[in-house]
Amino acid sequence: MSKHIKAAFLVCPGYLPVDVIGAHTTLGFLPNTEVHLVWKNKEPVIGFPSYPTIPTTTVAECPDDLDVLCIGAIPGEVLADQETISFVQKHAANGCNMMGICGGALLLGAAGLLKGRKATSNFNTTAPLEKFGAIPVFTSEVVVDGNYYTAGPATGGIEAALLLISKLRGKQAAQFVELVSEYDPHPPFGCGNANTAPKHLVQQAAAMNKEQIEKDVAMAYDTFLRNKN
């Protein structure tokens, strides 16, 4: 019998459902696997775009022996929240596999977990990972460094989860889930990579939410400094 897998996905007010649902489904399709949606309490949280979600467990009640903890993009307030940081640090210290999808990599950075590690995020927050002692990798593929799986938004979570299944259950199990999910994408416009997309679109995308992103990175960095001592 394959080892039972316990996976948790952080949800909170303003979380991005698309960053966690890919990994949640990919892992949740595996036999003998339990998936949890974790937050500080079980009150409904509204994702962005608007997606009211009810957490299934709390940071206090969540199993201590998680095999996987997945974090997608979250607002600055959560990047600065010490209870969340302590929760993430505890599971990292237990040897849990940590997934930082899109802006979720900032939480791993804020918690001081990316020091000396290769990591990526979305194209706006990859360079800032250096502030947290990480080695930023500018790629649209998953970056694996030890137990740490970081990736860009959306499908990054699916791909990180498939790599993790390969590690935990072997390559054939991962191939099977990739088939069952029919993960055979065809981007219709070929503009998904900031390194190769038309420059005027990249400039427009980099300008969008610039202030908000700088504020979020600053909040994560304050948390990092606070946790350094």
Added chain:
Amino acid sequence: MSKHIKAAFLVCPGYLPVDVIGAHTTLGFLPNTEVHLVWKNKEPVIGFPSYPTIPTTTVAECPDDLDVLCIGAIPGEVLADQETISFVQKHAANGCNMMGICGGALLLGAAGLLKGRKATSNFNTTAPLEKFGAIPVFTSEVVVDGNYYTAGPATGGIEAALLLISKLRGKQAAQFVELVSEYDPHPPFGCGNANTAPKHLVQQAAAMNKEQIEKDVAMAYDTFLRNKN
């Protein structure tokens, strides 16, 4: 100013969040767009794998003038539910753009909306679309026939939504959202297409849930016959 877009996504007990969240986020990222999660009531529904979600509107309260209605995979009970069928038929008759992602195409078929149309679904339920008068297309790309966008699971919803944005707001808007979503996937194992994946995996995947799928298709077909007269 671009035309305001109203989009709704069907959620129900046992719905597959991964089939709708991709399209929900892709459309929800657009300015001047409202997104609704619609079910018969606003009680929480549990998605599969377990994802407790609160509908934001009801079939009774949902705007009449939807531009987009997106349906992902749903259980047989909903394929047989006349209230849901009537809701879908009403919006189709209004000229709404209809998205059937993965098993969601079965609901469009059950409602009698795919007669004479090219359509696709997941690899287990594409051939049965013929029962509903559709012309099944065995592809992992989105199939567009008039206002009807059908696709395979998971990323099918992202791609259908990008094509729809191109239709509603122009190609550059779609390119921009593709970039902002960083939709530049790299399937790690290359097994996502049932036409090219290793045969033993395809056989295993086809055998999985075979009885359940046959039951669901039969329930959809009963609904189709009931609505024929």
